[in-house]
Every structure is written in structure tokens, then in C-alpha cells.
Amino acid sequence: MIGPGGREHAIVRSLLSDPNVSEVHCAPGNAGIGRLVPTHAIDANDPGAVTALAVRLAVDLVVIGPEAPLAAGVADAVRAARIPVFGPSKEAARLEASKAFAKAIMAEAGVPTAMARVASDAEQAADALDAFGAPYVVKDDGLAAGKGVVVTSDRAEALAHAQSCFDAGGEVVIEEFLDGPEVSLFVLSDGRTVVPLAPAQDFKRIFDGDEGPNTGGMGAYSPLDWAPAGLVAEVISRVAQPTIDEMARRGTPFAGVLYCGLALTGRGMRVIEFNARFGDPETQAVLARLRTPLGGLLMAAAKGQLDDIDDLRWSPDAAVAVVLASENYPDAPRTGERIRGLNKVNALESVHVLHAGTALDDDGKIVSAGGRVLAVVGLGTDLEEARERAYEGIGLIKVDGSQYRRDIAAKAARGEISVAPAGIHEQADRV
Ligand code: AMP
Numbered sequence: 001m002i003g004p005g006g007r008e009h010a011i012v013r014s015l016l017s018d019p020n021v022s023e024v025h026c027a028p029g030n031a032g033i034g035r036l037v038p039t040h041a042i043d044a045n046d047p048g049a050v051t052a053l054a055v056r057l058a059v060d061l062v063v064i065g066p067e068a069p070l071a072a073g074v075a076d077a078v079r080a081a082r083i084p085v086f087g088p089s090k091e092a093a094r095l096e097a098s099k100a101f102a103k104a105i106m107a108e109a110g111v112p113t114a115m116a117r118v119a120s121d122a123e124q125a126a127d128a129l130d131a132f133g134a135p136y137v138v139k140d141d142g143l144a145a146g147k148g149v150v151v152t153s154d155r156a157e158a159l160a161h162a163q164s165c166f167d168a169g170g171e172v173v174i175e176e177f178l179d180g181p182e183v184s185l186f187v188l189s190d191g192r193t194v195v196p197l198a199p200a201q202d203f204k205r206i207f208d209g210d211e212g213p214n215t216g217g218m219g220a221y222s223p224l225d226w227a228p229a230g231l232v233a234e235v236i237s238r239v240a241q242p243t244i245d246e247m248a249r250r251g252t253p254f255a256g257v258l259y260c261g262l263a264l265t266g267r268g269m270r271v272i273e274f275n276a277r278f279g280d281p282e283t284q285a286v287l288a289r290l291r292t293p294l295g296g297l298l299m300a301a302a303k304g305q306l307d308d309i310d311d312l313r314w315s316p317d318a319a320v321a322v323v324l325a326s327e328n329y330p331d332a333p334r335t336g337e338r339i340r341g342l343n344k345v346n347a348l349e350s351v352h353v354l355h356a357g358t359a360l361d362d363d364g365k366i367v368s369a370g371g372r373v374l375a376v377v378g379l380g381t382d383l384e385e386a387r388e389r390a391y392e393g394i395g396l397i398k399v400d401g402s403q404y405r406r407d408i409a410a411k412a413a414r415g416e417i418s419v420a421p422a423g424i425h426e427q428a429d430r431v
């Protein structure tokens with residue numbers, strides 16, 4: 001397992017519960033992963049270092065968690081050493097690494113997404129903002145750990161974000177605003193065949209009520225009782241399969257997980273973004289419910305054998321993951337704080353902790369080491385119970401200055417999320 005965070009902790013935990021997986025290693029991992037499996041302090045973004053480790057350990061499969069190693073070509077290097085790898089090539093990972101590339105693929109494949117323009121200077125940016133009108137959506141074209149997007153009704157703020165991207169030598173994508181609830185659907189692909197996991201919802205903003213700046217994700221839950229029937233089938237037929245087919249047609253097949261970030265608007269479903277890896281923290285909620293052994297699924301995706309996979313099995317329980325973040329996240333998080341109360345949480349029933357930015361200090365104590373520190377996952381017969389458990393758990397954890405949202409999955413638990421019926425308006429923006 002390659003990666004340092006909560007997603008990787010969740011994947012390692014699931015792999016360890018797969019009866020066919022005999023041994024798991026993680027690089028670099030974190031303090032929580034280090035309690036479960038051997039960890040290796042290498043640079044996860046260095047193709048040579050990851051390949052050398054995989055060869056030395058004689059692993060059967062390398063699973064790449066984050067986007068940065070994918071964009072750096074780690075999967076290509078491991079594949080070249082003839083070791084099966086779960087994660088797309090550098091070329092295929094451009095679906096995430098370049099928003100402009102993703103838009104081009106979607107246009108080619110006929111995938112519904114927000115109308116967008118690429119801008120590379122202030123004048124083009126101003127024209128595009130005025131073409132779409134408020135609220136404005138301005139996206140850094142490159143990888144920005146979920147933080148490169150500004151959604152605002154303030155034109156000056158939108159322009160300033162574009163300018164900061166230009167100053168850094170980049171381009172921006174400016175889009176029409178998509179209204180409606182968001183869904184994250186992870187779709188496994190072996191380059192040809194696709195297998196969907198259960199949909200989840202993420203909470204991107206730092207504060208309750210979806211206020212404040214975007215983060216990497218402050219919480220997640222699954223399943224989505226409010227989602228329209230047939231949603232997953234529609235995402236497969238209109239989004240995932242056409243995208244995977246287009247990548248194969250171009251000779252750059254995508255093997256790994258295609259993360260479809262969607263908005264369910266009044267005019268129908270639209271792709272907000274693609275990612276080339278599992279989402280964090282959605283994975284923490286989704287894998288808590290997966291009953292099909294994960295190792296076999298990832299291996300089948302890596303080896304081009306997903307058409308041998310039967311329907312996945314899921315726990316009927318709901319899962320809620322609440323992220324605890326450092327003081328000042330997402331700007332300049334304060335780290336190095338002691339984390340207390342972990343054992344108390346792990347003693348609770350139907351609750352577990354997944355570490356993200358944690359490390360051991362010189363005395364062997366667990367301290368915060370990143371913006372997002374950990375997630376507490378609660379399982380319950382419904383969202384309300386899962387929420388109660390997750391919040392009971394996170395309330396026992398003490399990290400000076402830390403913060404977490406109190407409203408993860410709250411609206412869904414109260415039945416307050418609805419999707420506007422799409423229909424006659426569906427074609428309105430196809431002109
Ligand atoms: P992204 O990095 O593209 O996922 O964007 C981060 C977040 O910004 C998304 O999860 C949405 O909440 C918001 N966002 C991105 N694009 C749009 C859009 N076109 N309309 C409305 N919100 C958006």
C-alpha cells in the first residue's frame with residue numbers, strides 16, 4: 001500500500017480482513033497504519049524507490065492511494081517491473097491531474113459536465129466569468145489537493161484566485177455553477193470492465209453549513225438513501241463506461257479507480273470532477289460497509305479480470321466518517337500536538353479510528369502531523385445511529401486547537417436532501 005493518509009489506513013484495514021491476503025506493507029504510512037502492518041519510510045512519489053521496495057518485498061500487488069504518485073508515474077514504473085499494480089498510468093491519471101484534459105475526454109465521450117472555458121490570462125478569465133455569471137467557479141488546472149477551487153459570488157475574489165494561479169505559472173478552468181446535491185461514486189476499472197462501489201457524500205467545506213474554504217474533505221457517509229433509484233446504473237452508462245472506453249480507444253487504458261464526483265442538478269446529472277484514486281474521506285465510510293473481500297477486487301482490476309467479479313456485497317448498515325483537523329486547517333495547520341483518547345474510542349462498539357496526518361514523536365507518543373489528523377467512523381442501523389456513534393467517538397479525542405464539523409450526514413439523517421426532478425430541461429444546455 002502506497003500513501004500516508006486516512007484513505008490508506010482504511011484500505012489497509014480492509015485488506016487485513018480479506019482471508020486471501022497474507023501480508024500487507026505500507027509506505028510511508030502513518031502512526032495508525034504502523035500499528036497494523038510494517039511501514040517503510042520511502043518517498044511515495046519516487047517511482048524508483050517504490051519499485052525497488054516492491055521488488056525487495058516480492059509483493060503480489062502494489063496499491064497506490066494518492067494522486068501525486070500516480071501523476072509522478074509510479075504505477076508505470078511498478079508495471080514495468082512486471083508487478084501488478086492498482087492505479088492508473090501517468091497518462092491515464094491526467095483525468096485527475098489536468099482538469100482541462102478531463103474536460104476534453106468528457107467532450108469526446110459525450111459525458112455530461114459543467115460548461116467550461118480554459119483561461120490563461122486575466123482578460124480571458126474575466127470574459128469567461130461574465131459569460132457564465134455568478135456564482136463563479138474558478139479551478140486551478142493542476143493538482144491542488146482539493147483546495148484549488150474557489151466558488152464565490154464575489155467577482156473580485158474569483159478574479160484574484162485566477163490571477164494567483166496565473167502567477168504560479170498555471171491556467172484555470174472557469175465553469176458554470178452546478179446546483180444540487182453532490183455524490184461521490186468510486187468505479188473500479190481494469191481498463192475495460194467497470195464495477196461500481198456504493199455511492200457516498202463528502203463534505204468539502206471547513207465549517208458547518210458548508211461555510212468557509214474548501215478542504216480535502218471533512219467527513220463522509222454512505223449509503224445515500226435520498227439518491228434517485230437507478231443513479232449508479234446511470235453513472236455507469238453515461239459517465240464511467242464512456243470515459244473508460246475513450247481512454248482505451250486512445251491507447252491509454254485506465255486501470256484503478258475512477259472517482260466520479262457528480263452534481264445532481266435540476267437539469268440532470270453532471271460530472272464535477274474526476275479523480276484517479278479513491279476519495280478521502282469517502283473511502284473511510286464506503287469500505288466500512290464493503291463485505292466483498294477488497295484484495296481480490298483490487299487484484300482483479302490490476303490484472304484485467306474484473307469481468308469475473310460477481311455483484312459486490314454490502315453491509316446494510318450506514319457508515320459516517322467525521323474528520324478531525326488541526327487548528328488553522330486548511331490554511332496553515334498547526335501540527336505536532338499530542339493526540340489523546342484514541343484507546344477510549346477504539347473500545348467503543350461499532351466505532352473505529354482511521355489515522356491521517358499522525359506520527360510518533362521522539363517519546364513514541366502519537367502526535368498530529370498534517371491538516372487532517374484522523375477520522376472516526378461510526379456504523380449503525382441508520383444514519384442517525386452511525387452519526388451518534390461517530391460523534392461519541394470523536395468527542396473522546398483531545399488534540400489542542402483541533403476542529404471538526406458537527407453536521408456530517410445531519411441533513412441526510414433528517415431526510416432533508418432532495419434532488420430536483422430532471423426532465424424537460426435536460427437538453428437546455430446542449431446547444
Ligand atoms: P473539485 O476539486 O473540482 O472537486 O471541486 C471542489 C468542490 O468545489 C466540489 O466538490 C464542489 O463542491 C465545488 N465545485 C466544483 N465545481 C463546481 C461547479 N461547477 N459548480 C458548483 N460547485 C462546484
Ligand code: GLY
Binds near residue numbers: 146202279280281
Ligand atoms: N474527498 C475528496 C477527494 O478525495 O478528493
